[in-house]
Amino acid sequence: MQTRVCIIGGGPSGLMLSQLLHLQGIDTVVLERQSREYVLSRIRAGVLEHGFAQLMREARCGERMDREGEIHEGFQIAHDGKMDRVDLHKYSGGSSVVVYGQTELTRDLYEARDLMKGVVIHNADDVQLRDIKSVKPYVTYRAGDEIVRIDCDFIIGADGFHGVSRNSIPKTVLKEYEKVYPFGWLGVLSRTKPVSPELIYAKHERGFALCSLRSQVLSRYYIQVPLSDKVEEWSDEAFWNELKRRLPPDVSEQLITGPSIEKSIAPLRSFVAEPMRYGQLFLAGDAAHIVPPTGARGLNSAASDIYYLYHAMVAHYKNGDSSGLDSYSAKALARVWKAQRFSWWMTTLLHTFPDSIEYDRQLQQTELAYLFSSDAAQRSLAENYVGLPF
Numbered sequence: 001m002q003t004r005v006c007i008i009g010g011g012p013s014g015l016m017l018s019q020l021l022h023l024q025g026i027d028t029v030v031l032e033r034q035s036r037e038y039v040l041s042r043i044r045a046g047v048l049e050h051g052f053a054q055l056m057r058e059a060r061c062g063e064r065m066d067r068e069g070e071i072h073e074g075f076q077i078a079h080d081g082k083m084d085r086v087d088l089h090k091y092s093g094g095s096s097v098v099v100y101g102q103t104e105l106t107r108d109l110y111e112a113r114d115l116m117k118g119v120v121i122h123n124a125d126d127v128q129l130r131d132i133k134s135v136k137p138y139v140t141y142r143a144g145d146e147i148v149r150i151d152c153d154f155i156i157g158a159d160g161f162h163g164v165s166r167n168s169i170p171k172t173v174l175k176e177y178e179k180v181y182p183f184g185w186l187g188v189l190s191r192t193k194p195v196s197p198e199l200i201y202a203k204h205e206r207g208f209a210l211c212s213l214r215s216q217v218l219s220r221y222y223i224q225v226p227l228s229d230k231v232e233e234w235s236d237e238a239f240w241n242e243l244k245r246r247l248p249p250d251v252s253e254q255l256i257t258g259p260s261i262e263k264s265i266a267p268l269r270s271f272v273a274e275p276m277r278y279g280q281l282f283l284a285g286d287a288a289h290i291v292p293p294t295g296a297r298g299l300n301s302a303a304s305d306i307y308y309l310y311h312a313m314v315a316h317y318k319n320g321d322s323s324g325l326d327s328y329s330a331k332a333l334a335r336v337w338k339a340q341r342f343s344w345w346m347t348t349l350l351h352t353f354p355d356s357i358e359y360d361r362q363l364q365q366t367e368l369a370y371l372f373s374s375d376a377a378q379r380s381l382a383e384n385y386v387g388l389p390f
């Protein structure tokens with residue numbers, strides 16, 4: 001098999017790039033290890049920067065997002081029994097975010113690939129990257145007993161944190177930065193009316209909590225839990241009771257509870273791999289970087305990688321200009337590290353650290369007091385939350 005760009009990973013990063021390049025007449029093949037049903041069964045976050053939403057529209061996949069997604073112009077921070085609102089619209093010069101589940105977004109991308117008869121190969125086992133330092137790399141995968149070879153110009157490693165691509169870069173070349181937080185998030189999805197029209201990030205001595213939504217009949221809630229906790233130890237009732245304890249009384253009184261339709265614990269980690277290019281291999285999304293979900297940057301950071309790669313590939317194939325490809329790693333990492341900083345700041349501000357000393361807790365309090373007493377601080381928060389320019 002022959003193609004221009006072989007993309008490993010059929011998650012939002014890989015599918016988005018495949019769709020954007022196809023619209024520019026650039027041929028791609030996407031290799032996904034799992035089935036489509038499996039990929040779409042994953043519950044992930046759902047806050048889209050305005051730049052990402054714009055990229056979805058450019059990829060002709062924004063119609064359902066614009067119809068069913070919610071525009072949010074602010075969110076709440078609950079602390080010390082009260083709530084303070086972060087006015088994104090006011091402090092970002094009129095911008096906002098779109099609240100739309102990653103699962104739905106990925107479904108839209110798959111349907112768009114189908115519509116254009118894009119090549120997405122599922123259940124591709126044992127994907128191997130070959131000759132990535134040569135001008136003619138290739139990829140092999142196993143389909144049953146047969147080994148299939150795909151010749152290409154470029155390989156995109158969009159295969160997530162546990163993929164094969166990053167591990168194809170020699171350890172002598174790859175530099176990895178990691179920070180693991182001493183807690184996780186227990187998340188519940190429930191067919192209940194959201195407790196608030198806007199997201200509530202709650203800081204509480206018992207731990208962080210988040211009230212989010214997928215629609216007006218589908219809510220998503222999270223509470224901070226120790227890493228040693230097991231999801232089986234948490235009944236729905238225990239979850240709802242703990243969530244109520246961490247919210248201001250007037251909010252927890254409004255909370256509508258119900259059976260969980262999804263419940264899982266996700267560890268919190270920050271991770272960056274450099275460089276994001278090695279020969280003809282380009283890493284994108286979770287394959288190169290992970291953030292704790294507190295800042296809602298995971299998907300949005302992946303999207304900025306795709307934005308840079310898309311424009312670099314088009315310049316290369318249309319104008320023979322490889323400057324975008326040559327500067328991709330530096331450009332993508334510059335924005336990735338800003339998302340890392342923001343996610344670390346939000347996590348440090350709003351979580352309860354088991355080993356914190358009184359001085360640290362005083363600083364957290366002061367950071368919140370400063371935030372809501374300073375327009376400059378709220379402008380900084382707002383511009384990072386709605387999305388820094390690409």
Ligand code: APR
Pocket residue numbers: 008009010011012013014031032033034039044045102124127158159160161162163164165284285286287298299300302
């Ligand atoms: N071969 C083929 N496919 C693979 C392989 C492999 N060896 N390893 C992993 N994959 C597939 C996974 O099954 C997954 O569907 O690559 C895909 C990677 O998708 P994601 O993990 O969703 O990563 P990405 O597309 O970069 O999206 C980043 O996902 O985890 C969230 O918070 C994160 O929102 C961010 C987004």
Ligand code: PHB
Pocket residue numbers: 044045046047199212213220293294295296
């Ligand atoms: C979510 O809706 O799942 C969500 C929203 C905001 C976050 C993290 C997760 O910061």
